Amino acid sequence: xxxxxxxxxxxxxxxxxxxxxxxxxxxxxxxxxxxxxxxxxxxxxxxxxxxxxxxxxxxxxxxxxxxxxxxxxxxxxxxxxxxxxxxxxxxxxxxxxxxxxxxxxxxxxxxxxxxxxxxxxxxxxxxxxxxxxxxxxxxxxxxxxxxxxxxxxxxxxxxxxxxxxxxxxxxxxxxxxxxxxxxxxxxxxxxxxxxxxxxxxxxxxxxxxxxxxxxxxxxxxxxxxxxxxxxxxxxxxxxxxxxxxxxxxxxxxx
Amino acid sequence: xxxxxxxxxxxxxxxxxxxxxxxxxxxxxxxxxxxxxxxxxxxxxxxxxxxxxxxxxxxxxxxxxxxxxxxxxxxxxxxxxxxxxxxxxxxxxxxxxxxxxxxxxxxxxxxxxxxxxxxxxxxxxxxxxxxxxxxxxxxxxxxxxxxxxxxxxxxxxxxxxxxxxxxxxxxxxxxxxxxxxxxxxxxxxxxxxxxxxxxxxxxxxxxxxxxxxxxxxxxxxxxxxxxxxxxxxxxxxxxxxxxxxxxxxxxxxxxxxxxxxxxxxxxxxxxxxxxxxxxxxxxxxxxxxxxxxxxxxxxxxxxxxxxxxxxxxxxxxxxxxxxxxxxxxxx
Numbered sequence: 044x045x046x047x048x049x050x051x052x053x054x055x056x057x058x059x060x061x062x063x064x065x066x067x068x069x070x071x072x073x074x075x076x077x078x079x080x081x082x083x084x085x086x087x088x089x090x091x092x093x094x095x096x097x098x099x100x101x102x103x104x105x106x107x108x109x110x111x112x113x114x115x116x117x118x119x120x121x122x123x124x125x126x127x128x129x130x131x132x133x134x135x136x137x138x139x140x141x142x143x144x145x146x147x148x149x150x151x152x153x154x155x156x157x158x159x160x161x162x163x164x165x166x167x168x169x170x171x172x173x174x175x176x177x178x179x180x181x182x183x184x185x186x187x188x189x190x191x192x193x194x195x196x197x198x199x200x201x202x203x204x205x206x207x208x209x210x211x212x213x214x215x216x217x218x219x220x221x222x223x224x225x226x227x228x229x230x231x232x233x234x235x236x237x238x239x240x241x242x243x244x245x246x247x248x249x250x251x252x253x254x255x256x257x258x259x260x261x262x263x264x265x266x267x268x269x270x271x272x273x274x275x276x277x278x279x280x281x282x283x284x285x286x287x288x289x290x291x292x293x294x295x296x297x
Numbered sequence: 298x299x300x301x302x303x304x305x306x307x308x309x310x311x312x313x314x315x316x317x318x319x320x321x322x323x324x325x326x327x328x329x330x331x332x333x334x335x336x337x338x339x340x341x342x343x344x345x346x347x348x349x350x351x352x353x354x355x356x357x358x359x360x361x362x363x364x365x366x367x368x369x370x371x372x373x374x375x376x377x378x379x380x381x382x383x384x385x386x387x388x389x390x391x392x393x394x395x396x397x398x399x400x401x402x403x404x405x406x407x408x409x410x411x412x413x414x415x416x417x418x419x420x421x422x423x424x425x426x427x428x429x430x431x432x433x434x435x436x437x438x439x440x441x442x443x444x445x446x447x448x449x450x451x452x453x454x455x456x457x458x459x460x461x462x463x464x465x466x467x468x469x470x471x472x473x474x475x476x477x478x479x480x481x482x483x484x485x486x487x488x489x490x491x492x493x494x495x496x497x498x499x500x501x502x503x504x505x506x507x508x509x510x511x512x513x514x515x516x517x518x519x520x521x522x523x524x525x526x527x528x529x530x531x532x533x534x535x536x537x538x539x540x541x542x543x544x545x546x547x548x549x550x551x552x553x554x555x556x557x558x559x560x561x562x563x564x565x566x567x568x569x570x571x572x573x574x575x576x577x578x579x580x581x582x583x584x585x586x587x588x589x590x591x592x593x594x595x596x597x598x599x600x601x602x603x604x605x606x607x608x609x610x611x612x613x614x615x616x617x618x619x620x621x622x623x624x625x626x627x628x
Contacts (some may be wrong), residue, residue, distance in 0.1 A: 047469075048563070097502070116501075117501050118501045118502075118505055122503060133496070134496070134499070134504070135492060135495045135499065137495060142488075145488065145493045146488060146489070146503060147499070147503050149485055149488060149489070150503040155486055155488075155489045155510070156486055156510075157484055157485045158480070158481050158487075159480055159481075161480075161483040162483060162484055162487070165485065168462040184359075198445065208504060
């Protein structure tokens with residue numbers, strides 16, 4: 044570990060007079076799974092939107108590998124190696140799974156202003172598509188229309204698309220929501236595996252999964268960071284327990 | 298993954314091509330002229346479908362590029378000599394592409410209803426430029442006295458003065474434009490614009506600068522519309538501001554929707570059907586006194602198709618295919 048790859052420095056976002064995120068400073072490292080938890084409306088998704096460039100911060104700085112990316116538009120941030128998945132499935136429903144992942148993989152070509160050779164002829168893109176589909180466990184559904192696969196499979200497709208862009212940083216917004224137990228297990232294993240050489244920022248509600256993958260936890264309440272630290276610290280923290288986790292954590296076998 | 302026309306579509310297209318190619322052998326000069334117009338508008342509608350059906354941009358000012366290219370042929374042609382076909386075509390398309398780049402750079406920033414309004418506004422600006430200024434006859438329009446010809450080594454290869462030559466040249470352009478668009482749709486660029494049509498936000502999150510891709514699609518589409526405008530100017534040798542007007546743009550949209558948008562071949566079918574039906578309902582021998590009110594019949598036709606066939610006329614092909622599969626299952 045060589046210090047943070049991605050860091051938020053005093054980042055705030057307000058809509059009118061309403062703070063969604065207030066003065067948040069967090070640093071994310073490669074080789075670590077950072078999980079952000081908090082009740083609904085705590086500003087978790089806004090935080091991801093700020094990191095991915097879908098929203099511009101109202102104040103503060105976001106630094107990626109020593110470079111200020113605060114004002115960059117989302118497509119530039121994506122190209123720098125920060126990829127995200129969406130809480131609400133955001134795919135191309137009338138395309139096949141392969142084609143969905145293809146669009147993701149193709150985005151890493153230097154330029155797609157190529158007009159004459161068929162896209163299918165770009166073998167290296169095809170290889171990355173196959174790899175991403177395999178990792179996400181979707182090989183068997185490759186030819187299906189994305190609209191026709193199950194909700195859990197669409198979540199897997201989101202992850203396959205993200206992987207196909209070969210990001211250094213993965214921002215995962217509730218990737219497990221709607222997945223069956225078996226897929227959840229597979230994806231948790233995949234996240235652990237990816238964590239070795241990626242920086243992973245994860246929002247998740249499933250507490251079993253959270254403690255299964257987390258190396259570092261950040262608790263958010265009302266747009267602010269309440270506490271940040273290793274899972275054991277959060278699990279035993281009195282403030283966190285009081286503010287949010289409460290009985291839920293105890294029940295999950297903590 | 299790939300955008301290849303399916304088997305029944307290829308059969309239908311080849312059928313249309315053969316039927317068209319036969320017109321000069323069986324029809325009179327008037328029939329050739331009508332068939333040429335069908336081809337010209339098929340190219341125009343196809344170019345619009347690239348925007349409408351494949352990029353998700355509804356342009357209500359596409360005739361601006363059609364008409365601009367036609368006017369450029371008038372301005373480029375000397376009064377008493379045939380202009381060089383290759384040079385004139387290159388000039389007209391270059392000017393059209395340039396105009397599309399300038400206009401596109403502004404309009405592509407908008408989306409949805411605003412895109413419709415802004416494309417319309419620019420088209421009307423060009424309309425009034427030719428309508429109110431003396432550069433090309435103003436509201437009266439202007440003539441191209443001698444049509445372009447291609448001479449290689451002193452031998453006349455193509456002379457668009459001849460109706461047959463113009464017809465076959467246009468048919469060749471149709472085939473080339475169709476093939477070109479199919480190739481482009483299969484390319485990485487084509488994949489990107491189709492992704493933009495379905496979910497532009499997601500495309501941006503994936504790292505695509507969607508503005509640039511939409512702009513290029515706009516320019517390519519406008520340039521192909523320029524091919525159609527160039528050919529149109531050669532039919533009558535006459536250009537008028539109406540060519541750039543919103544009515545012309547609207548007809549393009551109707552043709553694409555009539556045929557079935559996002560299919561490409563649908564635009565060809567739509568354009569041919571539109572002009573074919575127009576010829577029928579304007580013919581006194583066929584519809585009697587109603588020929589004076591042919592717009593009513595035309596409107597009824599369009600409404601019927603849109604109401605009864607979900608995917609336009611190409612929806613018929615789908616219906617036939619489905620019925621066949623159903624029968625096959627029953628047997």
